[in-house]
Amino acid sequence: xxxxxxxxxxxxxxxxxxxxxxxxxxxxxxxxxxxxxxxxxxxxxxxxxxxxxxxxxxxxxxxxxxxxxxxxxxxxxxxxxxxxxxxxxxxxxxxxxxxxxxxxxxxxxxxxxxxxxxxxxxxxxxxxxxxxxxxxxxxxxxxxxxxxxxxxxxxxxxxxxxxxxxxxxxxxxxxxxxxxxxxxxxxxxxxxxxxxxxxxxxxxxxxxxxxxxxxxxxxxxxxxxxxxxxxxxxxxxxxxxxxxxxxxxxxxxxxxxxxxxxxxxxxxxxxxxxxxxxxxxxxxxxxxxxxxxxxxxxxxxxxxxxxxxxxxxxxxxxxxxxxxxxxxxxxxxxxxxxxxxxxxxxxxxxxxxxxxxxxxxxxxxxxxxxxxxxxxxxxxxxxxxxxxxxxxxxxxxxxxxxxxxxxxxxxxxxxxxxxxxxxxxxxxxxxxxxxxxxxxxxxxxxxxxxxxxxxxxxxxxxxxxxxxxxxxxxxxxxxxxxxxxxxxxxxxxxxxxxxxxxxxxxxxxxxxxxxxxxxxxxxxxxxxxxxxx
Amino acid sequence: xxxxxxxxxxxxxxxxxxxxxxxxxxxxxxxxxxxxxxxxxxxxxxxxxxxxxxxxxxxxxxxxxxxxxxxxxxxxxxxxxxxxxxxxxxxxxxxxxxxxxxxxxxxxxxxxxxxxxxxxxxxxxxxxxxxxxxxxxxxxxxxxxxxxxxxxxxxxxxxxxxxxxxxxxxxxxxxxxxxxxxxxxxxxxxxxxxxxxxxxxxxxxxxxxxxxxxxxxxxxxxxxxxxxxxxxxxxxxxxxxxxxxxxxxxxxxxxxxxxxxxxxxxxxxxxxxxxxxxxxxxxxxxxxxxxxxxxxxxxxxxxxxxxxxxxxxxxxxxxxxxxxx
Numbered sequence: 001x002x003x004x005x006x007x008x009x010x011x012x013x014x015x016x017x018x019x020x021x022x023x024x025x026x027x028x029x030x031x032x033x034x035x036x037x038x039x040x041x042x043x044x045x046x047x048x049x050x051x052x053x054x055x056x057x058x059x060x061x062x063x064x065x066x067x068x069x070x071x072x073x074x075x076x077x078x079x080x081x082x083x084x085x086x087x088x089x090x091x092x093x094x095x096x097x098x099x100x101x102x103x104x105x106x107x108x109x110x111x112x113x114x115x116x117x118x119x120x121x122x123x124x125x126x127x128x129x130x131x132x133x134x135x136x137x138x139x140x141x142x143x144x145x146x147x148x149x150x151x152x153x154x155x156x157x158x159x160x161x162x163x164x165x166x167x168x169x170x171x172x173x174x175x176x177x178x179x180x181x182x183x184x185x186x187x188x189x190x191x192x193x194x195x196x197x198x199x200x201x202x203x204x205x206x207x208x209x210x211x212x213x214x215x216x217x218x219x220x221x222x223x224x225x226x227x228x229x230x231x232x233x234x235x236x237x238x239x240x241x242x243x244x245x246x247x248x249x250x251x252x253x254x255x256x257x258x259x260x261x262x263x264x265x266x267x268x269x270x271x272x273x274x275x276x277x278x279x280x281x282x283x284x285x286x287x288x289x290x291x292x293x294x295x296x297x298x299x300x301x302x303x304x305x306x307x308x309x310x311x312x313x314x315x316x317x318x319x320x321x322x323x324x325x326x327x328x329x330x331x332x333x334x335x336x337x338x339x340x341x342x343x344x345x346x347x348x349x350x351x352x353x354x355x356x357x358x359x360x361x362x363x364x365x366x367x368x369x370x371x372x373x374x375x376x377x378x379x380x381x382x383x384x385x386x387x388x389x390x391x392x393x394x395x396x397x398x399x400x401x402x403x404x405x406x407x408x409x410x411x412x413x414x415x416x417x418x419x420x421x422x423x424x425x426x427x428x429x430x431x432x433x434x435x436x437x438x439x440x441x442x443x444x445x446x447x448x449x450x451x452x453x454x455x456x457x458x459x460x461x462x463x464x465x466x467x468x469x470x471x472x473x474x475x476x477x478x479x480x481x482x483x484x485x486x487x488x489x490x491x492x493x494x495x496x497x498x499x500x501x502x503x504x505x506x507x508x509x510x511x512x513x514x515x516x517x518x519x520x521x522x523x524x525x526x527x528x529x530x531x532x533x
Numbered sequence: 534x535x536x537x538x539x540x541x542x543x544x545x546x547x548x549x550x551x552x553x554x555x556x557x558x559x560x561x562x563x564x565x566x567x568x569x570x571x572x573x574x575x576x577x578x579x580x581x582x583x584x585x586x587x588x589x590x591x592x593x594x595x596x597x598x599x600x601x602x603x604x605x606x607x608x609x610x611x612x613x614x615x616x617x618x619x620x621x622x623x624x625x626x627x628x629x630x631x632x633x634x635x636x637x638x639x640x641x642x643x644x645x646x647x648x649x650x651x652x653x654x655x656x657x658x659x660x661x662x663x664x665x666x667x668x669x670x671x672x673x674x675x676x677x678x679x680x681x682x683x684x685x686x687x688x689x690x691x692x693x694x695x696x697x698x699x700x701x702x703x704x705x706x707x708x709x710x711x712x713x714x715x716x717x718x719x720x721x722x723x724x725x726x727x728x729x730x731x732x733x734x735x736x737x738x739x740x741x742x743x744x745x746x747x748x749x750x751x752x753x754x755x756x757x758x759x760x761x762x763x764x765x766x767x768x769x770x771x772x773x774x775x776x777x778x779x780x781x782x783x784x785x786x787x788x789x790x791x792x793x794x795x796x797x798x799x800x801x802x803x804x805x806x807x808x809x810x811x812x813x814x815x816x817x818x819x820x821x822x823x824x825x826x827x828x829x830x831x832x833x834x835x836x837x838x839x840x841x842x843x844x845x846x847x848x849x850x851x852x853x854x855x856x857x858x
Contacts (some may be wrong), residue, residue, distance in 0.1 A: 047619075047799075047800070048619075050620070051620060051808055057571075057574075057575030058574060058617070058618065058620055059620045062576065093715070131586055134580075134586060204630075205629070205633075205790070205792030205793075206703070206792050227699075230790065230792070231701065232787055232796065232799075233787050233788055236700070236788055239688055239700045242693055243693060243699075243700050245701060245702070409573075410566050410570070410805075411661075414566075414569075415578060417581075436810065437578075444580050446579065446581045513781055521576075
């Protein structure tokens with residue numbers, strides 16, 4: 001068997017040489033020197049930034065699109081709209097013509113001036129692909145864009161639509177790429193925008209490197225570059241932060257788990273922060289199906305769930321308790337609605353007054369029907385499962401039998417569209433979509449909200465009011481309509497608000513100026529700077 | 534022999550065809566809809582019209598047989614479609630990430646040989662004494678510990694506590710140590726045990742006894758008469774490890790941020806990236822089949838007693854040759 005020996009040696013030699021060859025080909029970037037930390041901010045994301053079309057979805061990552069491309073107007077954390085690439089705007093009396101005065105000192109990162117013609121070219125490309133942007137009402141409403149003069153541009157709408165400015169502030173699709181790179185189909189040949197950063201290098205599966213845009217019109221970012229490493233696993237990300245491979249973890253969507261965040265906070269070696277409310281985590285109750293079609297049952301559920309203990313024990317106190325569908329900090333949502341207090345006794349009283357009596361097994365019945373509700377959640381989502389189990393236990397105490405069913409995310413989506421649920425988790429869309437886009441979607445049959453509200457006696461009136469509020473041009477009328485819509489939904493107890501979703505941030509001590517963007521997907525890298533020792 | 538190889542190679546295309554049909558159907562029989570994943574990733578509300586638009590965009594709006602035939606035709610021209618998630622050609626993506634995986638798998642295979650074989654020899658040499666117990670305990674742990682857990686333990690120890698090795702990314706040798714160790718722990722353990730057992734078995738055979746009677750030194754006996762014979766099962770096992778090691782890269786690459794095809798496939802599974810999964814399965818099937826074939830060929834070459842083509846006729850010669858040995 002001398003052959004076996006020779007073979008194994010040969011095999012080993014081959015593998016060694018192949019491996020060494022591969023290593024020399026894939027020479028690593030030099031180890032991170034100390035002075036790098038002062039020049040380059042390192043962040044991580046589960047995937048590469050993508051092709052970075054300003055109008056593209058899918059592979060295009062929104063945080064990166066927001067670094068490169070800028071809007072005419074900007075959404076602020078307090079819900080107001082501020083000037084950005086447009087310094088001023090006028091709205092015609094009928095609400096159909098928006099005239100914007102543009103900044104005259106803006107150039108794209110390739111040196112091309114930003115002017116009315118550039119704005120028009122981008123909007124023409126969006127309108128040429130209306131089908132892709134079908135989800136956004138504003139795109140359906142824009143009839144055309146007109147160049148008034150070099151620095152004035154006008155949007156003409158088909159009908160009045162008050163959230164025009166809010167939707168112009170979105171990260172996509174209504175931001176602007178250099179006309180030199182913009183193609184007729186809305187794609188770009190290279191990612192060139194007016195934003196504070198430009199894409200310098202992208203290595204697939206490894207990192208994206210953004211450097212300062214030399215032509216930027218605003219204040220120069222303190223860091224020379226932002227390097228975004230591709231890290232998919234949340235535990236790996238935590239280790240990378242701990243060992244100094246990255247400087248910053250920030251985001252809302254499970255960048256790291258809540259208990260890992262707590263650990264970083266407790267260690268005292270990192271700077272941690274929690275953002276203001278960005279969206280709302282709610283349970284949606286189906287008003288069309290028995291037994292949740294009884295108002296008393298829905299109100300009893302509102303009273304029977306101890307949100308404070310869910311927030312403290314399952315959400316690590318990172319998300320404040322929610323009492324209303326939208327946080328009062330959102331536009332038109334500060335209505336002073338009386339919250340449903342945690343009060344199991346009141347819940348039992350409501351159920352008994354409605355004729356639901358406890359049987360021998362502790363479960364309530366009415367007309368021979370048990371008080372049994374199907375609660376569907378994403379089975380692989382540990383947080384949803386934990387909350388669902390607490391809700392099940394608390395409702396059992398007042399005599400409601402909750403049947404839990406953990407399913408795939410896609411089949412939950414299918415249930416939401418078809419209304420095959422008693423209770424289901426939902427999230428509002430967050431700033432800047434809340435409240436206008438979210439209430440608008442309540443009219444679409446393919447949404448859980450529509451299905452859940454279908455049993456309400458005033459559903460037709462609600463839908464009509466939602467239609468009116470979106471086209472109203474008078475601020476007072478709009479506030480009055482929102483008051484009516486949101487008060488009705490609150491009193492009818494279709495939603496059980498649990499908590500307000502927040503973003504978290506953990507940074508190494510060397511990074512200062514870490515803050516949150518006004519919307520979930522904006523990360524204000526340009527405001528961050530090295531800490532002065 | 535040549536006939537055997539050609540025969541096996543001819544079986545590959547029909548096998549790939551069957552695998553492709555099965556994978557294609559399995560992906561589409563699942564409850565999930567990739568259009569919903571696409572919309573979720575794009576943060577577009579899943580309205581009916583948005584879902585229809587996404588179906589058209591992803592080519593999912595046609596009947597499944599038509600989708601398959603279209604895909605098959607394109608595949609025969611080496612066009613495996615475009616990734617739903619990254620928007621790039623699938624084959625280009627897989628070929629981009631494959632070298633990193635082969636590199637990691639190659640190093641893991643080396644560790645399996647260079648650590649497993651000496652441990653096995655040492656263990657057999659000191660049968661039922663302390664080194665043997667040590668190796669057996671290590672092997673037991675190596676086989677039992679899940680590789681992802683071992684991966685995290687290594688990171689905790691060598692990156693977080695000791696700060697010796699980088700916890701993630703691809704670069705020099707330092708980046709390679711922990712992921713390769715984590716992937717190869719199991720196969721190394723198996724190799725050590727396998728070699729130990731095989732050496733003890735060979736050591737009990739007559740030719741070893743005769744060698745000892747001839748006065749051959751113990752070192753010579755171990756090297757020339759025991760080890761060489763005992764290595765044969767290691768060769769077979771090593772061929773089979775390729776599957777084990779590639780499977781290991783799935784998890785380990787995700788943990789160590791290794792830019793390989795395993796991590797890419799894991800993301801594709803989560804995001805229901807059908808074209809990537811179809812192409813990936815075929816590439817992996819091909820690698821498996823070729824490795825198995827290679828092992829079979831090597832086996833025949835290493836052990837002249839084995840002939841695939843004319844087994845019956847060889848029985849007599851084998852018997853006579855064994856007598857001679």
